[in-house]
Amino acid sequence: MRDVVVIGGGAAGLSGAVTLARARRSVLVIGDGSPRNAPADGVHGLLGQEGVPPLELVARGRTELQGYGGEIRSGRVVSAGRDDDGFVVSLDDGSTxxxxxxxxxxxxxxxxxxxxGLRERWGHDVLHCPYCHGWEVRDQPIGVLGTSERSVHQALLFRQWSDDVVLLQHTAPDPTPEEAEQLAARGIGVVGGRVEEVLVTDGRLSGVRVSGGEVVPRSALAVMPRFVARLDGLAGLGLGAVPHELGVGEHAAADLMGASSVPGVWVAGNATDLMAQVTVAMAAGTRAAAAINADLIAQDTARAVERARAAG
Structure with a gap:
């Protein structure tokens, strides 16, 4: 039995695993090698590693983990549950x-x-976080695909990076009078109707076609997805997704140190913090690992005291 199994091999999981391995814990990372940000050209805002390709960042993290004695298994978890004094995890290859x-x-x-056409450009010129990719589309014509009442806020955010921003209303509610005043004051146009197609020219986004046939030329498109934690195969733990307090999707609830409602199970990264950037996810993995190590130390100490007492 290992001290810790980390389910998920992205920024949060690898950061936590490295911390645990450096604490001389036996740790195994199980991941399928497909981090959420894989389509992106680079990771931004990561101090000292600006623009590193996402898969290269993962490869570096794996090498670091193995250097400290940590293990990595490629695969997908299909079930997990309690087993005596710990947990058993089953993989898609039949192993446990x-x-x-x-x-x-x-x-x-x-x-x-x-x-x-939207999904195909996701992570390239279709994006959602201005802090992650706003610099890369600065001064370009940007469209904000309206999907909710948060779309006005998103349009105002992207206005910081470009003075040519258009809110494509799509399925978003009409702006309130106050919001309409804000958009007008910032020079953000509003285009009514549903967006029916994302247009691509020479391999790059060139605009959108709205209902009625009008084409709105754009070089980048911002959209707020609905975020849903990936918890496939973990129902046996009693770990489920609940609505996020900001109304942006569903997450696995956890406290500030990453402890979930299930004793012995911690959560880190986007599975619990839906809005976390890579830097925040890495920090959360490290913090959760420290909490796990402290919990294991408490258990190890209690067992050592019992053995000492039994020995008289």
């Missing part, structure tokens, strides 16, 4: 792993609006 504690860092799924 046992651990005293679990760290869930499975990330999330971006549920995008059903607009033809």
């Amino acid at each position: 792993e046992r651990a005293r504690r679990l760290l869930v860092a499975t990330g999330l799924v971006d549920e995008l609006p059903e607009v033809p």
Whole structure:
């Protein structure tokens, strides 16, 4: 039985695993090698590693983990549950792993609006976070695909990076009078109707077609997905997704140190913090790992005291 099995091999999971391995814990990371940000050209805002390709960041993290004696298994968890004094995790290849504690860092799924061509450009010139990719589309014509009452806020955010921003109303409610005044004051146009197609020219986004046939030229499109924690195969733990307090999707609830409502199970990264950037996810993995190690130390100490008492 290992000390910890980490389910999910992205930024949060690997950061937690490295911290645990450096604490001389036996740790195994199980991941399928498909981090959420894989389509992106680079990771931004990561101090000292600006623009590193997402898969390269994962490869570096794996190498670091193995350097400290941590293990990595490629695969997908299909079930997990309690087993005597720990947990048993079953993989899609039929194998099982046992651990005293679990760290869930499975990330999330971006549920995008059903607009033809949108998914194909996701992570390139279709994006959602201005802090992650705003610099890369600065001074370009940007469209904000309206999907909710938060779309006005998103349009005002992207106005910081470009003075050519248009709110494509799509399925968002009409702006309130106050919001309409704000948009007008910032020079943000509003285009009514549903977006029916994302247009691509020479391999790059070139605009959108709205109902009625009008084409709105744009070089980048911002959209707020619905975020849903990836918890496939973990129902046996009693770990489920609940609505996020900001109304942006569903997450696995956890406290500030990553402890879930299930004793012995911690959660880190986008599986619990739906809005976390890579830097925040990495920090959360490290913090959760420290909490797990402290919990294991308490158990190890209690057992040592029992043995000492039994020895007289």
